[in-house]
Amino acid sequence: SQKIEQNSEALNIQEGKTATLTCNYTNYSPAYLQWYRQDPGRGPVFLLLIRENEKEKRKERLKVTFDTTLKQSLFHITASQPADSATYLCALRSSGSARQLTFGSGTQLTVLP
């Protein structure tokens, strides 16, 4: 069955360090992968999309990598700040006509001042 796993439920890091979050998937052949941020009491907000032919994508302090051989995406936040504390979700579209957007379980990141 198709599965999306984010390797840790919670991650605590010190302000200024780089946070690295992992998303692994099985039984998908995604053309692209998305990352979202969710704050408490709010809906997820789109951050970045990376396509299968892109190894790396950057947006300000965010960097995403996509390894279709390892079936893994890494999400990095450099020079992390307490305001980066949130839950981060990766998402893939399932194959076939349905192509529903399916999310991983999320990683709750806390950046400590």
Place this chain on the structure above:
Amino acid sequence: DTAVSQTPKYLVTQMGNDKSIKCEQNLGHDTMYWYKQDSKKFLKIMFSYNNKELIINETVPNRFSPKSPDKAHLNLHINSLELGDSAVYFCASSRRAEGTEAFFGQGTRLTVV
């Protein structure tokens, strides 16, 4: 202007009741979704819908039914509510094209007592 709006934000109701949650998007998107987020924060797809097809996740009880009066609205009807239906329900929308992100509403916290 809010892109995806849901009402109500909070809903408390008794077991056995029938309730509806409304969702509207003003983005001109042709695909809308309903997600359920449980107490463990896992975001699970329930339905995806555009004007041509409704895709129902096989684990969704038939007490749940989406109804779309027009392209900008996808309401969620729930019959005979059960305690286990308590969760946060998110509506989302996207363009159908590949590589497009989803926009989420602020969520409806449903509590069944």
